[in-house]
Amino acid sequence: MIEIRNLTKMYGSFAALQDVNISIGKGTVFGFVGPNGAGKSTTMSILATLLSPTSGSAKVGGYEVTDYPQEVRKLIGYMPDFFGVYDQFKTTEYLHFYGASYGIPRHEREQLIPQLLELVNLSDKRDVYVDSLSRGMKQRLCLARCLVHDPEVLILDEPASGLDPRARIEMREILKELKLMGKTIIISSHILPELAEMVDEIGVIEHGRMVAQGKVSEIQNRLRVKRVLHIRVLERAEELAEQLRDELHVSQVLCDETGVHVHFGGGDIEQSALLTNILSSGYQVVSFHEAQSNLEDVFLEITKGGGANELA
């Protein structure tokens, strides 16, 4: 549904994007992550037909964005990372305005708008001025606006930015519903652990270049070279920690009141052998498990900084 090939965007000699390749299948929720200034908004603005690339190709639904902007605009709902000021509008009027811009007849809008407000949990705010809404409510209204023409693809630039934890959870629930509706979604965020729960794939961008891309589980597995094992024993935890320091593949051992934490460089076979050794040494093991690395760990592992965008 989204196909980006060798996309480059230059600002003078500064490359905001360098040879970016991304492929997103229909119905996929793609988390687009990267530090500030990495190039997420630039990529999304190009997909939304608002910015021209310097070179390369970006297609939505098979349409090249630069050649068929009108076709692309019908297919996409774009939520920018800023919210315009519409202080003269009430929420319902605001959605009528956007619906009318898409050519949706009034009688259809009359039916559609209450449904949209319901979806984004703003039914009770239908008659209030947009200006009086909280930030979280404005973000949700902005999302409703993206949906007026029932687009197949949603391009959401940091939809949860600046929201408090509760508002973020609400936003995440709405996005889950949109995923169930079969929308193809590209969503950028800094709030990585929250993305992990709802995205199928992630792409990590840094200094205008893609540094990792794939299914969340694949990327996590790829980076699991340094797995952390948590071991809890009935007694003699300190002694176990001491013994483990001499084991093969063990790089670091910490012992605290929750148990023994082992940084382990081996694979599944070595991990199984380690457990056998512990048991045969007479320790009464209560639990032995591998800590799941979350998306935050993955992100920090991949984006270790460095590398400038300046081209000669």
Ligand SMILES: Nc1ncnc2c1ncn2[C@@H]1O[C@H](COP(=O)(O)OP(=O)(O)OP(=O)(O)O)[C@@H](O)[C@H]1O
């Ligand atoms: N109009 C412009 N002129 C010059 N440089 C620009 C322009 N727009 C963006 N840039 C630069 O391009 C780079 C990518 O910016 P972009 O907004 O795409 O990053 P981002 O990943 O969305 O960051 P953030 O998470 O902070 O929103 C940044 O270094 C930015 O300063």
